[in-house]
Amino acid sequence: MSNVNQLLHHWLIQSVSPEALAWLEQKQTQIANGAPEKIFYTSFSAVPRYLGKKNLQLTSQDLAAADDLVPGWSPGNWTVDQAGRILLVLALPHDRTEDYLRSLDKVFSVADLGELIALYQSLPLLPHPELHRQRAAEGIRSNMTNVFQAIALNNPYPANYLDNIAWNQMVLKALFVGSPLHQIWGLDQRANPELARMLVNYAHERWAAKRPVSPELWRPVGKFADNAIIADLAKVLAEGSIAEKQAAALACSQSPLLEAQALLSLYPDLQSAIAEGELTWSNFSRDRVAVCK
Structure with a gap:
């Protein structure tokens, strides 16, 4: 065998x-x-x-x-x-x-x-x-x-x-049906700019309908954040729940843009938790992840 x-x-x-x-x-x-x-x-x-x-x-x-x-x-x-x-x-x-x-x-x-x-x-x-x-x-x-x-x-x-088309559709659908993104194997490695754009558009649709957005949505987004996405992260950091703020901070920490790092510096407690390894995507507890349907 x-x-x-x-x-x-x-x-x-x-x-x-x-x-x-x-x-x-x-x-x-x-x-x-x-x-x-x-x-x-x-x-x-x-x-x-x-x-x-x-x-x-x-x-x-x-x-x-x-x-x-x-x-x-x-x-x-x-x-x-x-x-x-x-x-x-x-x-x-x-x-x-x-x-x-x-x-x-x-x-x-x-x-x-x-x-x-x-x-x-x-x-x-x-x-x-x-x-x-x-x-x-x-x-x-x-x-x-x-x-x-x-x-x-x-x-x-x-x-x-x-391929990326099927992969991106799968990740987006996982959010749509309320499945936890942290259980998608290879999520971080397969993150890509088109997926980031799709997820941000989905977040905007949810906000427009006054519906919650899963904090996990930001996990594949941070590395590809442009100025428009950084503005969205600023909104989450200013108005979101504790879990949403933590997710937005983690997304900022993954961005190479100075604007993202400047935004993160406005929240020193979160910035320090990330720098010291106390807050990572790996330990972002599923208990703090809002399952949105």
């Missing part, structure tokens, strides 16, 4: 009965040996009936092992049926790429909500990852929030494989 398979299998040993694991292993073997497609589809659907749906009991060491194996892989909230279904998907023969993609297309097309979540969670673990970009883009366009979050949050696939 591959290292990913071994890790998922190890977690399931600790979470399901020997009988359930034996059933899953039998199906894996059949699928890997080229069993008729019907075996895969019926087994994939039946996983919760045999394994259940309880959460995987993962330790910090387990999560570290996952991240070491696939940087950004974060299965902390996965359930046993999701892990089992992904093991079945990983068992599909993939040496004939067209046949493999056809099998994936078919299971995606008939999957229910729970199955789609597992399938999108599996994307960074699958063979031929560069061939799944269109599939990931479809998940981002989904009107089912749980499906969108399966690809957008705690999933390294988008940052590694999506």
Whole structure:
């Protein structure tokens, strides 16, 4: 088995009965040996009936092992049926790429909500990852929030494989549906000027409608702040909540413009907290992030 398979299998040993694991292993073997497609589809659907749906009991060491194996892989909230279904998907023969993609297309097309979540969670673990970009883009366009979050949050696939257009749409949609941006892997590394412009325009729309703006919106903006954006940050620093002020200050600290640094200097307590490492995006607690819908 591959290292990913071994890790998922190890977690399931600790979470399901020997009988359930034996059933899953039998199906894996059949699928890997080229069993008729019907075996895969019926087994994939039946996983919760045999394994259940309880959460995987993962330790910090387990999560570290996952991240070491696939940087950004974060299965902390996965359930046993999701892990089992992904093991079945990983068992599909993939040496004939067209046949493999056809099998994936078919299971995606008939999957229910729970199955789609597992399938999108599996994307960074699958063979031929560069061939799944269109599939990931479809998940981002989904009107089912749980499906969108399966690809957008705690999933390294988008940052590694999506182009800027799809990436930017995903980040904007995350704000729109109230998803936490800090759970988007690679958010800081994939920040770009066009995304900053889109986010600021979205903030203006929210303000015009007298609706709140998530403080996290400013996280990908600071590095690309121009004078107009600095004026927006000044508004937030003057009028915003504590969390909004902290976010605006962090955005200013990331800007290379002297105007941004001059603005930050007007708020010495925040400037000092950032300089001393007491206030960073990493420790910007989710408890202080307003989830805006």
